[in-house]
Amino acid sequence: MHVRVRGLRSVATLLLAAPLLGGLGCSQSAPDRPNVLLITLDTTRADRLGCYGNPRDTSPNLDALAADGVRFDRAIATAALTPVAHASIFTGLLPPNHGVRVIYAASGYRLPDTVPTLATVLEKEGWRTGAFLSAFPVSEFYGFDRGFETFDNGLGHAGEGVLEENETGAWSFDGTDNQRRSDETADAALAWMKKSDDPFYAWVHFWDPHDPLLVPPPDVANRYQPEVALSRTVGMRALYDAEIHWVDRQIGRLVDELRTTGVLDNTIIVVVSDHGEGLGDHDHWYHRILYQEQIRVPLLMRFPQGARGKVVPEVVRTTDIFPTVLAALGLEPEGALDGSPLHGLMAGVSEEPRLAYAEALIKYDLNAKDLLAKRPQDDVLHCLTDGKWKLIHRPLRPSESELYNLERDARETNNVFAAQPGIVEELLSRIEDLDPFVDGPFGEGDDAEAIERLRALGYVD
Numbered sequence: 001m002h003v004r005v006r007g008l009r010s011v012a013t014l015l016l017a018a019p020l021l022g023g024l025g026c027s028q029s030a031p032d033r034p035n036v037l038l039i040t041l042d043t044t045r046a047d048r049l050g051c052y053g054n055p056r057d058t059s060p061n062l063d064a065l066a067a068d069g070v071r072f073d074r075a076i077a078t079a080a081l082t083p084v085a086h087a088s089i090f091t092g093l094l095p096p097n098h099g100v101r102v103i104y105a106a107s108g109y110r111l112p113d114t115v116p117t118l119a120t121v122l123e124k125e126g127w128r129t130g131a132f133l134s135a136f137p138v139s140e141f142y143g144f145d146r147g148f149e150t151f152d153n154g155l156g157h158a159g160e161g162v163l164e165e166n167e168t169g170a171w172s173f174d175g176t177d178n179q180r181r182s183d184e185t186a187d188a189a190l191a192w193m194k195k196s197d198d199p200f201y202a203w204v205h206f207w208d209p210h211d212p213l214l215v216p217p218p219d220v221a222n223r224y225q226p227e228v229a230l231s232r233t234v235g236m237r238a239l240y241d242a243e244i245h246w247v248d249r250q251i252g253r254l255v256d257e258l259r260t261t262g263v264l265d266n267t268i269i270v271v272v273s274d275h276g277e278g279l280g281d282h283d284h285w286y287h288r289i290l291y292q293e294q295i296r297v298p299l300l301m302r303f304p305q306g307a308r309g310k311v312v313p314e315v316v317r318t319t320d321i322f323p324t325v326l327a328a329l330g331l332e333p334e335g336a337l338d339g340s341p342l343h344g345l346m347a348g349v350s351e352e353p354r355l356a357y358a359e360a361l362i363k364y365d366l367n368a369k370d371l372l373a374k375r376p377q378d379d380v381l382h383c384l385t386d387g388k389w390k391l392i393h394r395p396l397r398p399s400e401s402e403l404y405n406l407e408r409d410a411r412e413t414n415n416v417f418a419a420q421p422g423i424v425e426e427l428l429s430r431i432e433d434l435d436p437f438v439d440g441p442f443g444e445g446d447d448a449e450a451i452e453r454l455r456a457l458g459y460v461d
């Protein structure tokens with residue numbers, strides 16, 4: 001695996017942190033400087049976890065965490081695409097504002113160095129920072145290594161330049177060589193956490209449900225398979241659930257470590273998925289588009305002195321995670337954010353419905369050419385929901401846009417776009433307020449740093 005470890009923090013930072021910690025070398029962080037454990041579950045749709053209604057026992061450890069913390073029932077991601085969605089979790093910003101819009105293009109795929117993230121803020125404030133990830137799409141190629149003293153990408157190389165152009169002109173990476181299974185990632189995270197004295201921030205990313213290339217050990221992989229093969233669809237859904245179960249076991253190991261070492265009650269735990277997955281829903285296997293199975297994600301939080309067994313039914317956004325963690329630590333964001341803290345909702349205070357935005361710029365992603373050929377109607381999608389109504393706007397083919405009443409039609413099978421022009425107009429005007437529209441491919445001219453990096457990788461003459 002490739003692990004990059006930077007030197008110790010600056011002396012100034014250590015001196016600043018020392019009085020609050022009661023001296024260096026303490027075994028536990030001070031109550032006002034808790035540890036932060038952020039776990040991102042790649043490609044995990046909410047309804048496949050037990051605590052979100054899956055009758056299979058896929059997620060006993062996550063279910064226990066939900067019972068011991070807060071479960072957000074309607075958390076919405078900003079995209080069903082790994083780097084775009086992760087960037088929103090880390091920054092509290094929507095894609096048009098953090099700048100990560102696609103997996104690959106001439107620009108528009110890398111988090112600019114100027115955008116603060118949870119890692120850059122906590123590193124500056126004296127937290128020990130470590131990232132333990134499982135696949136290329138969250139690697140340093142996307143700028144996600146900033147702020148981490150230890151950045152263990154699990155790839156066996158530096159996570160740069162693994163995209164290759166195939167015969168159809170699509171730029172993609174070899175999944176087999178550029179991912180690792182969740183037990184290996186958990187091993188690395190646990191080894192680092194055991195060595196930690198200071199308050200730490202650990203980001204742990206699990207990838208297993210993304211694809212069937214690395215599967216769990218046979219007893220887990222076959223856990224939900226019917227004795228008689230019923231169909232490929234049934235088998236694929238069973239394997240998907242099994243991969244979630246394997247990831248859940250690794251989460252149990254991480255939480256057990258916190259409990260065993262006595263720091264569970266001084267650790268903020270956040271578990272969220274970057275996006276969901278199509279399992280045949282809406283005639284789609286895979287992700288990237290914007291139906292609920294794609295963008296409704298599990299979100300669990302456990303705070304040291306926080307609510308226990310609370311369920312928040314309102315719409316929340318993955319952009320709300322960064323401001324919520326900052327607020328819990330008494331820290332102010334450096335600039336304006338699209339998300340806002342969730343403490344009011346966790347305390348049961350009612351508020352105006354939050355509007356959740358998501359996008360899919362498939363037409364402009366050099367990684368998505370095959371999908372574009374298969375689903376041309378999904379070339380560019382911008383979506384907004386207030387929890388009741390959901391508009392999926394197609395700027396390149398507006399009359400093919402879709403509107404759903406999620407309260408009556410949770411599975412989005414009855415498009416009422418033509419019947420509700422007033423609702424469409426209202427939601428569309430709110431999308432326009434966000435100024436998210438892209439009128440052409442991501443060019444080389446608007447991101448000097450990206451061009452420099454592409455040149456270094458040999459992609460640009």
Ligand SMILES: [Zn+2]
Pocket residue numbers: 042043081082083274275
């Ligand atoms: Zn993902």
